[in-house]
Amino acid sequence: MTALDKVDVKEGVDQDTVDAVKSLSGKYKYGWETDIEMEYAPKGVTPDIVRLISSKNGEPDWMAEWRLGAFERWTKMDEPTWAMVNYPQIDYQDQYYYARPKSMEIKPKSLDEVDPKLLATYEKLGIPLQEQMILAGVEGAETAPAEGRRVAVDAVFDSVSLGTTFQAELKKAGVIFCSISEAIREHPDLVRKYLGTVVPASDNFFATLNSAVFSDGSFVYVPPGVRCPMELSTYFRINAENTGQFERTLIIADKGSYVSYLEGCTAPKRDTTQLHAAVVEIVVLEDAEVKYSTVQNWYPGDEDGKGGIYNFVTKRADCREARAKVMWTQVETGSAVTWKYPSCILRGDESQGEFYSIAITNNYQQADTGTKMVHLGKNTKSRIVSKGISAGRAQNTYRGLVSMHPKATNSRNYTQCDSLLIGGDCGAHTVPYIEVKNNSSRVEHEATTSKVDDDQLFYCRQRGMDEEEAVALVVNGFCKDVLQALPMEFAMEAQQLVAISLEGSVG
Amino acid sequence: MALAAAKQEATATRLEALSLPEGATWAKAARQDALGRVRAMGLPTRRDEYWKYTNPATLVQAEAPAACLFDADESPIFGQIDRLRIVFVDGVFDAYASDDLALAGVTIERLAEAGATDIHWARDIYGAFEARGQTPVARPFAALNTAFASDGLLIRASGKAAMPVSVEYLHRSETSDAILHHVIRVEEGAELTLLENGPAAARFNKVMEVDVADGASFHHVRAQGRDHERRAATHVFARLGAESTFKSFTLTVNGVLTRNEVVVELTGDNAVAHVAGAAVGDGDFHHDDTVFVTHDAVACESRQVFKKVLRNGATGVFQGKILVKKDAQKTDGYQISQSLMLDDNAQFLAKPELEIYADDVACSHGSTSGAIDEDALFYLRSRGVPEGQAQDLLVLAFLAEAIDEIDDPAISADILSRLDGWLQRHHS
Numbered sequence: 001m002t003a004l005d006k007v008d009v010k011e012g013v014d015q016d017t018v019d020a021v022k023s024l025s026g027k028y029k030y031g032w033e034t035d036i037e038m039e040y041a042p043k044g045v046t047p048d049i050v051r052l053i054s055s056k057n058g059e060p061d062w063m064a065e066w067r068l069g070a071f072e073r074w075t076k077m078d079e080p081t082w083a084m085v086n087y088p089q090i091d092y093q094d095q096y097y098y099a100r101p102k103s104m105e106i107k108p109k110s111l112d113e114v115d116p117k118l119l120a121t122y123e124k125l126g127i128p129l130q131e132q133m134i135l136a137g138v139e140g141a142e143t144a145p146a147e148g149r150r151v152a153v154d155a156v157f158d159s160v161s162l163g164t165t166f167q168a169e170l171k172k173a174g175v176i177f178c179s180i181s182e183a184i185r186e187h188p189d190l191v192r193k194y195l196g197t198v199v200p201a202s203d204n205f206f207a208t209l210n211s212a213v214f215s216d217g218s219f220v221y222v223p224p225g226v227r228c229p230m231e232l233s234t235y236f237r238i239n240a241e242n243t244g245q246f247e248r249t250l251i252i253a254d255k256g257s258y259v260s261y262l263e264g265c266t267a268p269k270r271d272t273t274q275l276h277a278a279v280v281e282i283v284v285l286e287d288a289e290v291k292y293s294t295v296q297n298w299y300p301g302d303e304d305g306k307g308g309i310y311n312f313v314t315k316r317a318d319c320r321e322a323r324a325k326v327m328w329t330q331v332e333t334g335s336a337v338t339w340k341y342p343s344c345i346l347r348g349d350e351s352q353g354e355f356y357s358i359a360i361t362n363n364y365q366q367a368d369t370g371t372k373m374v375h376l377g378k379n380t381k382s383r384i385v386s387k388g389i390s391a392g393r394a395q396n397t398y399r400g401l402v403s404m405h406p407k408a409t410n411s412r413n414y415t416q417c418d419s420l421l422i423g424g425d426c427g428a429h430t431v432p433y434i435e436v437k438n439n440s441s442r443v444e445h446e447a448t449t450s451k452v453d454d455d456q457l458f459y460c461r462q463r464g465m466d467e468e469e470a471v472a473l474v475v476n477g478f479c480k481d482v483l484q485a486l487p488m489e490f491a492m493e494a495q496q497l498v499a500i501s502l503e504g505s506v507g
Numbered sequence: 508m509a510l511a512a513a514k515q516e517a518t519a520t521r522l523e524a525l526s527l528p529e530g531a532t533w534a535k536a537a538r539q540d541a542l543g544r545v546r547a548m549g550l551p552t553r554r555d556e557y558w559k560y561t562n563p564a565t566l567v568q569a570e571a572p573a574a575c576l577f578d579a580d581e582s583p584i585f586g587q588i589d590r591l592r593i594v595f596v597d598g599v600f601d602a603y604a605s606d607d608l609a610l611a612g613v614t615i616e617r618l619a620e621a622g623a624t625d626i627h628w629a630r631d632i633y634g635a636f637e638a639r640g641q642t643p644v645a646r647p648f649a650a651l652n653t654a655f656a657s658d659g660l661l662i663r664a665s666g667k668a669a670m671p672v673s674v675e676y677l678h679r680s681e682t683s684d685a686i687l688h689h690v691i692r693v694e695e696g697a698e699l700t701l702l703e704n705g706p707a708a709a710r711f712n713k714v715m716e717v718d719v720a721d722g723a724s725f726h727h728v729r730a731q732g733r734d735h736e737r738r739a740a741t742h743v744f745a746r747l748g749a750e751s752t753f754k755s756f757t758l759t760v761n762g763v764l765t766r767n768e769v770v771v772e773l774t775g776d777n778a779v780a781h782v783a784g785a786a787v788g789d790g791d792f793h794h795d796d797t798v799f800v801t802h803d804a805v806a807c808e809s810r811q812v813f814k815k816v817l818r819n820g821a822t823g824v825f826q827g828k829i830l831v832k833k834d835a836q837k838t839d840g841y842q843i844s845q846s847l848m849l850d851d852n853a854q855f856l857a858k859p860e861l862e863i864y865a866d867d868v869a870c871s872h873g874s875t876s877g878a879i880d881e882d883a884l885f886y887l888r889s890r891g892v893p894e895g896q897a898q899d900l901l902v903l904a905f906l907a908e909a910i911d912e913i914d915d916p917a918i919s920a921d922i923l924s925r926l927d928g929w930l931q932r933h934h935s
Contacts, residue, residue, distance in 0.1 A: 082556065409851070419861075421863065421866035425833075427862070427863060429862045430861040433858050434858070435854070435856050437854040439853060442878075444873075445857075445874040446873045
């Protein structure tokens with residue numbers, strides 16, 4: 001069993017929390033591999049490989065040029081070292097950048113034509129790629145209303161998208177949901193208008209590499225005034241060995257629209273590490289709202305720290321116009337190394353950004369994650385709630401930026417970060433940056449369980465709760481609320497996490 | 508890693524303008540070592556992460572930028588307190604203005620003299636604490652100080668000091684560039700209060716190494732002078748033994764650039780370290796508090812309380828860190844950094860960090876920034892308090908948590924009167 005059995009847990013730490021963390025680390029459920037014939041591009045990354053990926057996806061010239069420009073830039077960049085993560089140097093030339101199941105050489109017209117082995121893979125992961133109502137194995141799904149259960153899925157397997165469900169129905173509502181490779185071919189104007197406008201090709205080492213070699217990912221466009229009729233999701237599966245996955249997601253919520261998007265990911269258990277460097281760009285226009293939820297469950301490596309995914313991800317949302325709203329929710333339990341800061345650019349007046357994160361690390365996992373809230377518009381609001389739990393020999397870091405520009409008057413930020421250590425060989429760290437350049441904005445950063453909002457406390461106490469109960473409700477209740485609000489697809493993982501409490505947190 | 512060419516060049520230019528002081532073998536060795544550290548680290552640039560929020564250019568350049576003299580209309584601070592007074596003018600010891608360096612329970616010497624003695628207690632501390640404080644974060648100005656400081660005080664308290672030792676730094680020359688290095692040892696069970704005040708020089712580089720032995724207690728209160736154009740980079744490196752107490756409070760009023768670094772290492776169980784500061788700035792004012800507290804023993808307590816009141820283009824910076832090592836269980840760490848911005852042109856830049864490797868600890872940090880609470884202002888005004896006075900009351904209330912860190916009521920009253928003076932002079 002896991003090392004957690006032998007650990008003396010300090011007084012005051014909730015046993016359910018320890019059990020929940022333990023159950024997560026006990027056995028990686030998704031560590032099996034699909035035995036399937038694959039086709040690889042030659043190892044390494046060169047301009048030829050970039051061109052090859054572009055041609056495999058049948059892209060127009062401008063896209064190939066864009067990629068080559070990014071590659072050129074990448075060769076001049078240094079890998080960042082500021083995060084509190086340690087890993088052996090990555091040999092970027094010693095891995096595959098493109099891997100596709102042989103059966104996908106000619107793209108199947110519909111999911112029915114996809115290799116049954118691939119479909120079975122998703123079935124086994126609990127993500128059946130049929131437009132059916134019942135989600136296999138999800139507790140409570142039988143009783144949920146039919147409307148709430150429908151989720152359109154884009155299934156990305158190594159470097160390619162296998163297909164997307166519910167496309168026809170979404171089309172009726174005007175929503176475009178397809179793989180990014182398809183979008184580049186079918187909706188070049190939209191892609192060209194928005195791709196790279198939130199995360200420029202020059203953004204950072206990993207994003208620039210992604211810009212050069214991304215193979216697939218998802219594309220969403222929700223037209224003005226449309227409330228997307230169902231949840232959209234992408235499920236990323238790494239299967240091929242020694243292969244990096246570089247997916248790119250672009251979501252555009254046009255004026256007054258709404259969409260909830262979910263992302264899940266798993267990979268087989270292997271002794272060698274694998275690279276995953278994704279970019280997610282979200283454009284939110286006037287009065288639109290996007291919810292983006294992730295349950296990140298990449299293979300975390302074994303108990304001795306062998307293997308696992310290196311997860312270097314750039315995610316950013318641009319609230320480009322007035323009253324745009326974005327909410328990031330992430331549950332991070334996987335990956336050997338996580339480097340990820342889903343961010344919000346609050347450009348439009350009265351736009352809002354929210355970030356809710358639960359990061360759990362165990363064994364030799366390392367996570368350096370957080371968010372950036374960049375307030376540019378007037379009356380903008382942001383909220384950050386981050387819970388980090390570290391066990392075994394893991395290191396868990398919250399790193400964030402809250403920036404209030406001079407013109408972002410009357411803006412608000414509230415940040416709360418809690419960390420919990422289970423056992424004496426792990427670490428929990430907090431590195432917030434706070435930059436305030438006007439005086440009508442209010443910024444609050446707290447990292448204590450005792451400093452709960454007084455009004456909320458007062459309300460609870462008025463209802464007859466004692467202070468301790470009230471604090472527990474407000475602090476932990478929040479964490480649970482986020483988890484319970486996670487879409488059904490993630491309910492299985494999330495249900496285990498509901499037990500988590502940050503009582504006994506260190507800071 | 509090799510230093511960037513520009514950094515190497517700037518460092519070389521600065522070093523060329525300085526010469527190593529003479530001294531006994533130990534002092535020479537410490538200075539040589541420190542010079543080696545400066546060369547290896549290089550002097551900082553804005554690109555260094557640790558100088559992200561404060562531009563070090565004017566601290567690096569070979570010549571100190573001129574700072575015009577300022578005639579304060581206030582009576583000197585700490586003037587009413589019974590104390591042993593030691594005066595430095597532009598970094599030069601003033602024997603006439605200073606009291607006799609004799610105080611019961613304390614020996615006081617000057618680095619310029621004692622540094623020539625071969626066997627001296629300070630040899631184990633001089634440059635050694637500074638060198639320890641260079642990891643994990645480089646502090647090149649402190650190493651520069653160790654290498655080139657030719658004077659400073661060596662204070663050793665072996666009992667309870669009869670009165671506070673008060674060091675006054677006067678500024679009389681517009682282009683003075685002063686470097687002072689103090690070494691303080693508070694022996695087991697001894698007690699010492701050190702007061703510091705004054706602008707010191709156009710540019711001032713000061714290091715203070717403090718060894719607080721088991722059961723000893725050290726109190727430090729300083730008021731940095733009001734001269735608008737002065738610049739200062741100061742460092743305190745403190746090591747605390749078991750059951751010892753270290754308390755440091757700094758008031759900063761005006762000053763175009765101030766960077767105060769405090770590096771505290773709690774090495775004995777049950778030690779207590781409090782570091783606090785109140786800074787008020789109007790206009791061309793850049794104030795940076797950079798604090799690093801390391802818990803390396805069981806059941807220690809640390810508090811960092813920093814408050815800044817800013818207006819009219821003033822900038823406040825706080826970089827604070829609590830590092831709790833693996834075996835520092837039962838640590839109680841607290842850190843608060845707050846700014847009150849009196850108008851829309853001020854800025855507050857903060858990085859309140861925690862790094863924790865022990866599981867049975869309680870560390871909290873908070874950081875807030877905002878304007879005066881309109882509701883509180885309204886409340887006071889509705890009670891008939893005039894607006895200006897109401898605002899002053901709220902400013903003082905905001906600063907109170909930091910000022911409360913001063914134990915001696917006479918000293919805190921003195922500090923409060925300075926703040927009152929500032930508020931009177933800076934009404935909008």
